[in-house]
Amino acid sequence: MNLTSKPLAAIIFIVFFGGIAISTVMGSWQTESSKEAATYTEGEFAGQSNPADIRGSYTFGDVEKNFDIPSSVLAQAFGIESDGAATFAVKGLEEMYAASEFEIGTGSVRLFVALYKGLPFDLSVDTYLPEDAAALLKDRNLTPEQSVYLEAHTVPNPAAATDSPVVDPVPTAESASEAVPTQSAATSEALTENLIKGKTTFQEILDWGVSQEIIEQVMGAPMPNPLTKVKDYCTEKGLDFETIKVALQVEVDKMK
Amino acid sequence: MKIFGKRLFRPRSIWIRRVVQWFFFLLIALIAVNHTLVENGGGIAFLSTASLHALCPFGGVVTIYQYLTVGTFVQKIHESSFVLMILAFVLSILFGPVFCGWVCPMGTVQEWVSMLGKKIFRRKFNHFVPEKLDKALRYLRYLVLVWVIYVTATSGTLIFAEYDPYFALFNFWTSEVAVAGLVILGVTLLLSLFVERPWCKYACPYGAVLGVTNLFRVFQIRRVESTCKNDGACSIMCPMNIPVDVVKTVRDHQCISCLECTSEAICPVAKTVVFNVGGVK
Numbered sequence A: 001m002n003l004t005s006k007p008l009a010a011i012i013f014i015v016f017f018g019g020i021a022i023s024t025v026m027g028s029w030q031t032e033s034s035k036e037a038a039t040y041t042e043g044e045f046a047g048q049s050n051p052a053d054i055r056g057s058y059t060f061g062d063v064e065k066n067f068d069i070p071s072s073v074l075a076q077a078f079g080i081e082s083d084g085a086a087t088f089a090v091k092g093l094e095e096m097y098a099a100s101e102f103e104i105g106t107g108s109v110r111l112f113v114a115l116y117k118g119l120p121f122d123l124s125v126d127t128y129l130p131e132d133a134a135a136l137l138k139d140r141n142l143t144p145e146q147s148v149y150l151e152a153h154t155v156p157n158p159a160a161a162t163d164s165p166v167v168d169p170v171p172t173a174e175s176a177s178e179a180v181p182t183q184s185a186a187t188s189e190a191l192t193e194n195l196i197k198g199k200t201t202f203q204e205i206l207d208w209g210v211s212q213e214i215i216e217q218v219m220g221a222p223m224p225n226p227l228t229k230v231k232d233y234c235t236e237k238g239l240d241f242e243t244i245k246v247a248l249q250v251e252v253d254k255m256k
Numbered sequence B: 001m002k003i004f005g006k007r008l009f010r011p012r013s014i015w016i017r018r019v020v021q022w023f024f025f026l027l028i029a030l031i032a033v034n035h036t037l038v039e040n041g042g043g044i045a046f047l048s049t050a051s052l053h054a055l056c057p058f059g060g061v062v063t064i065y066q067y068l069t070v071g072t073f074v075q076k077i078h079e080s081s082f083v084l085m086i087l088a089f090v091l092s093i094l095f096g097p098v099f100c101g102w103v104c105p106m107g108t109v110q111e112w113v114s115m116l117g118k119k120i121f122r123r124k125f126n127h128f129v130p131e132k133l134d135k136a137l138r139y140l141r142y143l144v145l146v147w148v149i150y151v152t153a154t155s156g157t158l159i160f161a162e163y164d165p166y167f168a169l170f171n172f173w174t175s176e177v178a179v180a181g182l183v184i185l186g187v188t189l190l191l192s193l194f195v196e197r198p199w200c201k202y203a204c205p206y207g208a209v210l211g212v213t214n215l216f217r218v219f220q221i222r223r224v225e226s227t228c229k230n231d232g233a234c235s236i237m238c239p240m241n242i243p244v245d246v247v248k249t250v251r252d253h254q255c256i257s258c259l260e261c262t263s264e265a266i267c268p269v270a271k272t273v274v275f276n277v278g279g280v281k
């Protein structure tokens, strides 16, 4: 039996489109994932959805379905308008936070969900969260190890991220009086303004008006090169960063 | 028109193959654009919004291991890839890698660039690589296949997407495409000026999978020795440099079932290079 090009062309069409039609009828033509996160296979959490399986194509609504975290909470954590948050695709975060020094994306949502739900998560890799997300997690039951990790992996919210990745510039009198901040901008400003974090340097604290003597007094040690991060210095000198941070924050707040 | 069994006006190529290639190229291109539009809140109503991964039969191949061991798909791969993989396999077992010769847009694009190469280099085109080297390089795609399956199985992610020129071709406008993929695409297109289908011949892991069916496919390319004039036209025309004029049945692992060597296209004698099943009458 000889076959020529035209019947072969017809067969190719019939096999591909016929096959797709049949598989559609049988319900096996799925071009998207079922949006059901894989579960932990062993250990204490076996059978529960695993945040590590959250994909970029998931919407906040899908995350809500899988992990029972309201999309409004996710919206608040990642600075999304709460209207329509359920249809916001997780991978959209990367673009939103494009100006951020550290990547905020699908990994950040995985981390947030894990910490929010008290589920295990690999903390050996660096994954970052915006400040709003970190603030929401403060009230959750975090282990000391998770708290320390969170502290060191918090970055400014998107509004702040576009201006400066580390600190919000203090608004000038002119811009402050002209600007009519939206509610979310105002909230994020209050949260990000002059806050001592894992990345804060001594120079920033000096810029916020705290003198070198006060800093040295609080630490009970001489101040190093101002460009050193407070946290790094504390670690080096065996000082408790959390205690020093709180004490220094009190001094910073006095300057406002 | 035929006189004494010989055709006076014979088509120089299988034109319907070009039509089918254009069709699938445009279809995939439109779906890829539509996918981007949908992600940005737009989209063309009647068109599929699937991602390119969901429409790639090779995705089905790389996910087999994970599917059998864990029961899930590799990230970004869905049931549709499995369906397409099975359909392309069925076609290949019957007719050889027609997916490569008629459907795959990556093969099509290389052929388009090669048209220019043929105009520039004429008879030298597709004969630049020394025969011995060429023969050895043709097995490279099996190494690529083993590597792709290995890294996918161990990582559970679609690492090959970062190197895949086909993915880069239909995603160069998105942030999803990796530099490596773009570079490989660029090199492939450049080489297509000198060699027909360089990616298919030397590197494509899916071509490697489908190529194996050439050894046992049902419909074969056969040459009828009794009427053959031994002018070598079929071999000169073959995009994959297969010496059709010296074999009775083409079983070369690189044949793409394009039918360009047959009497319907380049072979000047009717019913001499045929595509059939069973013995030649």
Ligand code: SF4
Pocket: B099, B100, B101, B104, B105, B106, B107, B108, B197, B199, B200, B201, B204, B205, B206, B207, B208
């Ligand atoms: S060998 Fe690969 S790139 Fe070439 S046509 Fe076949 S599947 Fe496409």
Ligand code: SF4
Pocket: B221, B237, B238, B239, B240, B241, B242, B244, B250, B254, B255, B256, B257, B258, B259, B260, B261, B262
């Ligand atoms: S042997 Fe014939 S069908 Fe096969 S690739 Fe060469 S020209 Fe095409």
